[in-house]
């Protein structure tokens with residue numbers, strides 16, 4: 001597994017709590033590796049902005065800090081994974097967030113004869129997560145909603161750490177450092193040196 005991220009078709013999952021820097025690092029890494037980012041948060045926000053039927057269904061859930069249901073998310077991701085740009089590999093940001101979502105992803109990849117190469121877990125203390133998200137001021141970055149997103153992360157998403165550790169895919173990276181240092185550590189971790 002180690003080093004597979006260099007094989008031309010890296011399939012990498014960016015993982016961590018809200019505000020840990022998944023989106024920031026996914027964008028940097030995508031440029032370095034030449035692969036697209038699949039950000040479910042961005043896809044949902046776009047659907048909301050366009051008042052698409054999906055957006056109308058999910059807007060309230062997102063605004064409250066809850067999770068959109070697994071079935072809807074499975075459809076969104078399966079559709080995106082059908083696009084031809086994914087053949088070069090991808091960086092997933094924000095999916096999966098529950099064990100059933102992880103199982104759906106595995107199935108989608110299995111059907112294509114593919115598998116994840118690595119899961120990058122960004123480790124950032126809770127106080128810093130709140131500080132970063134409050135500074136950003138996205139629509140769902142109000143303090144009550146941030147606390148709810150963190151609570152949902154601990155309950156529903158954190159169990160995936162064990163799921164991916166058991167598969168030997170987890171790469172733990174200290175995300176509480178300047179953006180460029182985190183990016184370098186991710187690249188090192190993906191080469192199996194981290």
Ligand code: AP5
Nearest residue numbers: 018019020021022023024040041062067068094132136179
């Ligand atoms: P999503 O957009 O995925 O939000 P999130 O997981 O809460 O993550 P964030 O975007 O808040 O943080 P991030 O880790 O990407 O950090 P970022 O790089 O932005 O999801 C939003 C909502 O959509 C969910 O709540 C849910 O309702 C729904 N949803 C999405 N996917 C779903 C799914 N699979 N299932 C169900 N529902 C789903 O950085 C944060 C800030 O910190 C930025 O301002 C950045 O500039 C700054 N920053 C980044 N790195 C550093 C650094 N090293 N030092 C200092 N500042 C930094």
